[in-house]
Amino acid sequence: MSTLTFLGGTGTVTGSKFLFDTGTAQVLVDCGLFQGLAPLRRRNWRPPPLDLDRLDAIVLTHAHLDHCGYLPVLVRHGWRGPVFTTEGTADLAAIVLADSAHLMMEEARQANEAGWSKHTPALPLYDTSDVERAVRLFRPVDFEVQRSVADGIDLEFGRAGHILGSAWAHLTTGDRSVVVSGDMGRQAHRVLLPPQPRPACDALLIESTYGDRSHDDAAATELFAETIRRTAARGGSVLIPAFAVDRTEVILVELTRLAKAGEIPDLPVFVDSPMALASLRVYRQAIAKSWPEIRPELMHGEDAFDPGRLAELHTATQSMQVNNPKQPSIIISASGMATGGRVLHHLKSMLPNPRHTVVVVGYAAVGTRARHLVDGAREIKIHGRYVPVKAEVQVLDAFSAHADADELLTWATSGPPPATTYVVHGEPESATTLADRLAAEHGWTAVVPRDGERVLV
Missing domain, CATH: 3.40.50.10890 (Rossmann fold)
Incomplete structure (x- = not known):
């Protein structure tokens, strides 16, 4: 039986990490950094929440830090496997991760010079050498092209319209499939075309950053x-x-x-x-x-x-x-x-x-x-x-480049109803509001998963 484990992006808009396990292969969708409150940021310093020896591949939906910024940490811990992205995400993530490492190193330097850190010495979470190794792992995949990424697991990207290169990810194994929204873009995005409709799937993971509000x-x-x-x-x-x-x-x-x-x-x-x-x-x-x-x-x-x-x-x-x-x-x-x-x-x-x-x-x-x-x-x-x-x-x-609640519902319902929808990447009120609307307005089984929860696909 295939499973999903929620390793981040639950109860918060940061740290997205979703592990898809078929029993014979594992793929991590997104590898995000925790940001914001100190208890969340401290999670970045813990040992990685998965066994890197069993992980076969990583898939990145886009280049924002809350979806790709933890990758150099895994590299520092020994990860050397493939990281599948779109071309735009590969180009932008290289820039974003290099800047992240530079800022971490500069902040540590300033903290040590000024003495305002409680750590002696203050250290960066990762450095530029970790980023250079991470970027060499990128394997760009075109939109709407099916690609084998692990034993028995195929991947297809569709346009998400959030930032350049952003994608929803469709993972299939045998007769089971999962769609992970990444971050959804907007119909009215001033640079990018709107998101493509999603395919049929057994499990849908949908972000909920603005799951409780509308944009005017x-x-x-x-x-x-x-x-x-x-x-x-x-x-x-x-x-x-x-x-x-x-x-x-x-x-x-x-x-x-x-x-x-x-x-x-x-x-x-x-x-x-x-x-x-x-x-x-x-x-x-x-x-x-x-x-x-x-x-x-x-x-x-x-x-x-x-x-x-x-x-x-x-x-x-x-x-x-x-x-x-x-x-x-x-x-x-x-x-x-x-x-x-x-x-x-x-x-x-x-x-x-x-x-x-x-x-x-x-x-x-x-x-x-x-x-x-x-x-x-x-x-x-x-x-x-x-x-x-x-x-x-x-x-x-x-x-914001994030879809609002109505736009999220429009995209979610652009394909057949999944068996279960998991509402992720949102603060508790936003996620709960979107899950309630999916249940009340469309009769879907919509769940806000717990951090660390494991479910069958």
């Missing part, structure tokens, strides 16, 4: 433009903590549209994240090569990512020069949840100033600095010191 795109777009106008009018600048992969591209496309329509003033736009700039190059290459995920209207005409006064900040010196902008500006910097990266220096400088505005444009997990801002914190801790929050904080989660 029209209202969010108008509020975004109005926020920029209002902030510039009082002489302030807009800081946007944005995920370096995809969110930066989506924001640039929207800023370009607003600028061309005259709905926002002509302001300098700074992209301040080496990872975001590397990701932007991958997106531009995908458009130039007409990848099948890209919206066709972006493949012709002017640069879709340039609002007119775009400046790319590559060096730390360039970054420091915009900590206190000399004129109203828009600064896009990573990380999106403000857990690390250059955005922390901008927050330290700009949060105490009421002229400025911080715009949170995506999901903020519990325990992250971005979530503290969303929840109205009066101060947040950065680099060992508390920083007062006097700047305006605006939340616009309609810019």
Whole structure:
């Protein structure tokens, strides 16, 4: 009998890891890092929750850290097997993991120099050499192509429309099959085509990040433009903590549209994240090569990512020069949840100033600095010191690349009803709400699995 074991991504939006075991072969779908609350982050330091000697392959649905960021840990513990991804995920995950290792190493260095870590010495979870070994394991697979990944287990990827390369994964063995949604994208994604319908399956694993809410795109777009106008009018600048992969591209496309329509003033736009700039190059290459995920209207005409006064900040010196902008500006910097990266220096400088505005444009997990801002914190801790929050904080989660509750239901029901649906990758209320709707509105058996739970397929 084939089984599924939930090793992460249950009761939280981070750490996704789902083990598919046929009895003769094992495949791990996603290999995510835990983020947010300290008890979750500490789980990254435990021994791996599976036997690497029995694991045959890893499948990555996309390149965000909560789905791929634990891979270098497994490599550090000896994993040398294949990692199956799409081409876009392979390109972006190499960037994301390298940046993650760099940030971990830099944070450990700063902690040791400043003495604010309780560990002596502070160490990174993994380093760049672990990432280099991990990236060499990638085995790209095209969408809609069936590929054998382990003894008796076949894999097929379908477009998920979340970020470039993102996919749902269809695993089949004999007459049993499992579909893992990864993260679902949106019908209204500004760069990517919508998700492809899912195939029939016995077990469906569906994410639930926004399983209890809806996005209002029209209202969010108008509020975004109005926020920029209002902030510039009082002489302030807009800081946007944005995920370096995809969110930066989506924001640039929207800023370009607003600028061309005259709905926002002509302001300098700074992209301040080496990872975001590397990701932007991958997106531009995908458009130039007409990848099948890209919206066709972006493949012709002017640069879709340039609002007119775009400046790319590559060096730390360039970054420091915009900590206190000399004129109203828009600064896009990573990380999106403000857990690390250059955005922390901008927050330290700009949060105490009421002229400025911080715009949170995506999901903020519990325990992250971005979530503290969303929840109205009066101060947040950065680099060992508390920083007062006097700047305006605006939340616009309609810019999230995650499907909302209605979009998740639309995708889930795009194929025949599975025997069981497992609602994962969501905080408890979101996951429970989506499971209840699947049961009440469609009569499905929908379960929110427990962490570590093992079930038959």
